[in-house]
Amino acid sequence: MASFNLKVNGKSHQVDVEDDTPLLWVLRDHLGLVGTKFSCGIAQCGACTVHLNGNPTFSCVTPISSVGNSEVTTIEGLSENGDHPVQKAWEEVDVAQCGYCQGGQIMQAAAFLKQNPNPSMEEIDNAMNRNICRCGTYHKIREAVAEAAKNM
């Protein structure tokens, strides 16, 4: 066991966990931030996507010991009132079916649009290809990212 100081959604937290514990499980089991989802555990599906210093990161394969002073942002902290342009676009386009992957999709899209606020459809497809949606809401995800881009 080791003690780690984390900065998550602008707040400092101290957790005592093994140093190989993935950030995903620190968020979910130790900080109660369950908006970041577990699905594959091997960086294949993107349900666990968070931002590390603004970069989209698969938290399921990110050991807590590697996080250091990085600013962690989760879906709960993407915006104070759930009104980030990507969240608004997701609501406007009514993207979700089951909804389980959508937090990760939103985090992927938000990081992507911050780096590329005027993407082509092809660039959207490439960025969002990292995240799986088993319900097949890809058309709506694509539409919502394009919609969000208008308001970034």
Added chain:
Amino acid sequence: MKTVKRESRRNFLKAAGLTAGGLFIGFNWSSCDSPKVEVLSTEQVLANAKNFNAYLSIAPSGDVVIYSPNPELGQNIKTSFPMVVAEELDADWSKVRVLQANLDTEKYDRQLTGGSGAMPHSWERLRKAGATAKYVLVAAAAKAWNVPAEEISVENGIISHKGSGKSGHFGEFVGKAAQMETPEEVTLKDKKDFKIIGTPVKNVDAREIYTGKPLFGLDFYREGMKNAMVQRAPFGMKIKSVEDGAARAVAGVTDVFRFNNSVAAVGDSTWPLLKAKKLLRVEYEPDGTVESTADHDRIFQDLIASGKAEVKREDGNVKTAFANAAKVVSAEYQCPFLAHSPMEPENFFAHVQGDRCELIGPTQTPDRARQTAAQILGIPAENVTVEITRLGGGFGRRLRADFVEEAVHISKTINAPVKLTWSREDELTGGAYRPAVRYRFEAALDEGGTMIGYKLRGVGMNAGNSTRENNFPSGAVDNLLIENINYESSITTNAWRAPITNFLAYAEQSFLDEVALEAGKDPVTFRLELLDRAKNNPVGSLGYDVDRMIGVVKTAAEKSNWGKNPNVKQGFSVYFSHRSYVAQVANIEMEGGSPVLKKITAVTDCGMVVNPTGANHQVRGGIVDGMGHAMFTNLTFDNGTPKQTNYDSYRLIRMKEVPEIETHFLDTGYDPTGLGEPALPPTGGAIANAIFAATGRRLRSQPFIEQKEFSDVKLEIRRS
């Protein structure tokens, strides 16, 4: 206007839940502050609300609470059910809050998600629930205003009387209305007066989903609960010995024990358990047949050739028809096992305390969860409560209660509340798959290209009946034989979105394409000729409505510009399943020697569309699902163990692999039928037939990309 007579007072009361008094509270998180601009929290609304029936409570503030009993797994029932209740109530949708109901078999019938059956089953009872409440609200207003109830109108949650100029919202009358006698008859609205049904209403959980609120089973947490994971035996094997020293030594693991044919690891959080599972040394020994995919392939060949089959349907005389045929066409089709692979892995919370058990989690069959727990514990079913969380997908996997069973065993053993979590590897190797099936089709054509004989022999691995003997083309062919063989495999199977038809439709629609081309006919014309025969002079009984099938076939041909553009190679497919009709056309264009799948056009007849947004979602999602699994996904076995254990090898369709999908819905005046499944079955056939049209290569096995036909050609997918 449609007046519905009560079947009997008692039945109606049960159906509408009018006998059940009092309120019940939804999830512990239902009281989370809603960010919408509303004065009252849901908790505050519920505190003063009057309960009208199992579906409906209304508060003095005018806020309406609608309970949705069926599990929500993405089919959007939690939005569409309340829309139907609110429609007949003439509620203001912006004042409606929706809560997931707990399992309550006294209040609700068929509280499950499966078979695309919820809407057709509940359509009328939901309408009655809304209409009944409206009736008593109107009666209370009439009494208060001393005017005839017939002169009162209701719109958008406002009750008004034109003559006296009086009006008020629902909330002003709830106290009196809740005491009024329920009507002998309720009048339902004319469909043309619908204001909510048929409009695009947004997902009622949207806010919570997009802000990461704890909605799903895996998100559930209770102070003091333990976490658990389970190691399961390969198929056909049993545990010989367990060496758990290293697993026990993992910090955070509090217990490791055997139960049934499994090993449980228990701890205070999830990560130590994932580590512990990898450190368990479990030795297995055969306990029945230990199968590999090569065994399945051999078994399929043998049984297709000479297995003893059960005759499911026999019309005319196939022997004579095939003997007299001008041409005989035959082909065999095969699909692999598939996992359901919902994004949220299986999980459940259980707390066994003496002769009581509390269950919370994602299940498609809450009553099965309850019965399972009661049976394991030897306690009455009424001692088990089930709270249904939102489900992160299901696809049929959560019809099972194996994960509930495990959670109950563990809670009982450790005498503590526990949340069981499956890993993705557990999910892919844990069984209850879409069964592998092989079909042999044979068709006899006469000189004129008419199909005079048709034979189908299905062999399934734990598939039950792998045919749908009364479905098209049955009824359209004079001489027909449908046979089934079920092989009892040690690999466990379960309903998988559009059970059986998820592959049968592909095989049949691809085979009919082969037959049409051998008959020298256009594939659409060929199908319409068969349908005309079934309509005008049907052979035996029909399990489908011929006119509705013709409707989607013709419209799909028209909307897709079937055969109009020589540069676009098209594949046609149509299928009836779960009471709905869907025809699809796939468009492929050759670019640089590669077939590029660019578009799928789908025409659906699911009766009246309750929520166009949800309907579009289900059709597009079903197509993407059907396409992904037909093209990419495989589950093979080596000594009773699946070789694909996570998404690196178990390939699911991704963003760049979906073409444009155009959807159309036919309004045929029928009541709504379900849509969670029917759009999936036709997809594989439409794509395979388009691939044949473009390349001359016929795909008879899935997944497509692993077939030899694609060893030298790359299938690409691009939106045009």
